[in-house]
Amino acid sequence: MARKVGVYTRISRDDEGESLGVARQQQDCERLADLRSWQVVKTYEDNDVSAFKRNVVRDEFELMLKDLRAGLIDGIVAYDLDRLARQPRDLERLIEIFDERPRLEFATVTNDINLGSPDGRTMARIMVAFANKSSHDASRRIKRKHLELAQQGKDSGGPAPYGWRKDDRTKVDPVAAEAIRKAQREILAGVRIGTIRTRWQQQGLGNPRAGTKRMAHHHVEQILTSPRLVGYRTYRGEILLGEDGEPVKGNWERINTLEEWEAVCAAVAERKQKHPGKSLARKYLLSGIARCGLCKTKIRGQINGRWEPGSKATRYTYQCSVVNGGCGKVSRTGEPVDMLIAQLVLEEQRTRAAVTAVPGEQRWLREDELEQVTQDIAQLVEAERSKQITVATLLQLLPAKERLRDELKLERARFYKEQKQAEAKGDAANLTVEDFFALPIERQQEIVLHSLSAVIINPAGRGRRKFDPSLIEPVWR
Structure with a gap:
């Protein structure tokens, strides 16, 4: 019976994402397996994955080791040993499995190493050690090259970052x-x-x-x-x-x-x-905004347990919950409440926009001060470089200037954040109700909170089924 083997292929970089390199490796490995009368039952492919970087997990390599240990395959064929391992620890994990299963097969296209023999393992360890050193040397040269390119303001190559054209990464897409x-x-x-x-x-x-x-x-x-x-x-x-x-x-x-x-x-x-580590996801417009008209506890939306797919019933309600500390006595179908609040808020913002002049973009008042501090720092550094002042003098004067510069930059960022946020949040005057509900739920809530601080949902009383807008009380800012 033919031995069942797995083919392992890997390439460190595939900028085009077309997997051509691993495809060539696979063809050569399958040809070698045929010559040895082995049956290839699975190909383990790690495309665009480094074997040298310690923080990279090769999913297919890990799966191959598990399959070897479990006896699902009887050996490995790879194009070259450095496709399998460039870190000695990865090679040792492979050797450990060959210790456990002495009859495992192993072959590479470029050379012939027997991991089942002491001499073969010694040679494999030497080859991986040299491959590891080669990767270290290449990494050092590449880092130095990238630093030089960075200092010149040039790109380091590779796929174009999102936002720039693939054929010319200096041009915006x-x-x-x-x-x-x-x-x-x-x-x-x-x-x-x-x-x-x-x-x-x-x-x-x-x-x-x-x-x-x-x-x-x-x-x-x-x-x-x-x-x-x-x-x-x-x-x-x-x-x-x-x-x-x-x-x-x-x-x-x-x-x-x-x-x-x-x-x-x-x-x-x-x-x-x-909100460190906290999910800010919301499903319903008035969750956390609506309050019970009896106990004033915050109300959240929840799926109506009686709703079934395909039915005409509304699938969510706003209900005061005992679990959240409420009285549990107020509940209202969600959709008409959301529609009413959206209409009221959009109308209020249209009215406000008609009578309020929109302030133009303002310039941060301390921009000149920041520019002057930045120039002072540059002049101090240049003065030390030209031997007009000593390093000791530079280090006495520089920290205070740098602290002031950093404080000013933080203040500038805060100023423009508030300005841009106000612009982004205040552009709802021209929205229709349909436009409003097409926005992400977080944006809908921001628009509502721009006009309202809360929505009071009052009890409807027994037997009342028809929606009564008078029982929904918006609290305007």
Whole structure:
């Protein structure tokens, strides 16, 4: 009976996402298996996955080890040993399995190593050690090259970040840039990143390889707050500063102004501080806004237990709950209450907009002071470089200037955050009711809270079935 083997293929980088490299490896490995009269029963493919980086988990490699240990396959065929392991610890895990099952087969296309013999294992350990050193050397050279490119404001290559064209990563992609700006306005208006992520996933936005991987929350957050949006060059995740202490500017087109970007970053950071690790998801418009007319406890929406799919009954109600400390005596069908409040709020905001002049965008009053402090820092650094002052003098004067600069930058970010948030939250005057309910639920709640501080739902009394708007009492700000 032919031995059942698995083929393992891996490539560290696949910028195009077409899997051509692993496909070539698979063909060569299957040809070798045929020559040995082995039956290939599974291909384990880790495409675009490093075997050198310690924090990377190779899912297919781990599955292959489990299958080997469980006896589901009788051996491995790989293109080369360094496709399997570039860290000695990974090789030792493989050798341990070959110790447990001495009759396992092993072959590579480029050389012939027997992991079942002491000499073969020694040779494998030497080869992996050299592959590991080669990766270390390459990593050091690449890091130095990337630092040099970063200092010059140049890109480091690779796939174009979302927001820029794939064929020319210095040019903005208009469609992607507008998607980013829209999402940023939503963030400032109170919409959750999770809501944006869900919509982007459905529309195929944000991920250059949409459809191959599920978009992560932190990936969307990084896109919306990336320093690249305002032209800042980063190195290893941090904004790179030049010799003058100012951020290095990249040679690509910008998507945001500095004020817009700082406002979004401040809004995201503020939300994390207020609600660390807490989900802000809402399903119903007035959850946490509505209050019981009898005990004044906050009311939340909940699914009506009597509702069935396909029925005409409304599927949710606002009900005072004993579990949440309420009296449990007030309940109201949710949909007509939401419709009434939306109509009242939109009408109130249209009336207010008609009589209130919209303030134009204001400039932060301390902008000149920040610019002067920044110049002072640059002059001090240049004076030390030209030997006009000593290092000791520089280190005496510099910390106070840097603290003031950082304080001013924080104040500027807070100023523009509040300004942009006010702009994003105050643009509901022209919305129709249909437009309102098409918005994300967080945005709907922000619009309601712009006009109301609460909604009192009063008891309807026994036997009353028809919706009575007079029992819904909005509390205006």
